[in-house]
């Protein structure tokens with residue numbers, strides 16, 4: 001499990017885990033929907049719910065951000081067309097290593113919740129980051145587990161974290177494939193927001209890697225309406241880099257609120273068993289961001305206020321955790 005690099009920055013000051021996506025080719029339909037928006041009124045297909053109901057809400061040199069009128073979620077399309085996988089290097093994971101104790105505590109809390117609905121079996125951690133959650137999952141009784149990520153640095157860290165634990169398979173999603181078997185649990189710990197071809201990934205996982213009756217656990221940032229209004233105002237009155245940060249460009253591409261998450265689950269025939277909102281890391285992250293602010297220049301202090309502290313106040317419950325089960329049919 002890895003934590004978000006930008007502690008205290010808006011929605012999920014902490015959270016989860018590695019990240020991201022299958023490096024798959026886009027379908028023709030997706031390519032069509034990726035075409036640049038000609039105006040803010042043009043509607044494109046939503047990456048969350050699939051409805052052709054998303055309109056442009058932020059346009060910068062780095063990305064376009066769209067808001068969906070059906071599921072009310074946000075999603076981004078990077079100007080480069082592809083995620084910058086090289087960004088997930090050793091430096092990116094340094095903050096996760098530095099906050100290992102917090103990762104362990106969060107992982108234990110998540111596993112305690114998970115065991116109430118799926119006490120044992122196998123687990124696939126999609127976006128496993130540096131493997132803390134995977135190791136603890138073994139200690140909680142889950143076996144024949146698998147961790148998948150797109151980052152060499154993450155997988156290297158995970159191999160080190162797991163040490164002598166032998167029944168865990170690690171998969172580099174950029175160069176390898178998931179094992180041809182089904183898991184009782186699939187977890188996305190702060191990873192689903194990073195996935196570029198989310199529909200393709202979900203379809204593959206549901207059709208080929210989730211056991212019948214299996215559970216999916218998702219922990220992801222929660223974006224409330226106040227935060228969205230603030231981001232729109234920031235985009236209008238501040239340099240675009242501020243708004244980019246608030247929209248998590250370029251790392252996070254999918255930003256949910258509770259409504260969007262529920263619509264997303266419905267799209268894939270997933271029934272919500274538990275949905276929690278929390279701010280587990282807000283206090284620690286705000287202390288950390290305040291300390292950083294005090295050490296830095298006025299410019300950095302102002303930036304910290306605008307990008308970290310103010311959004312945290314507007315959006316205090318900045319993280320969601322959902323457990324769902326497959327009731328089919330999947331897409």
Ligand SMILES: [Zn+2]
Pocket residue numbers: 046047048049050051068069070071072073
């Ligand atoms: Zn939508």
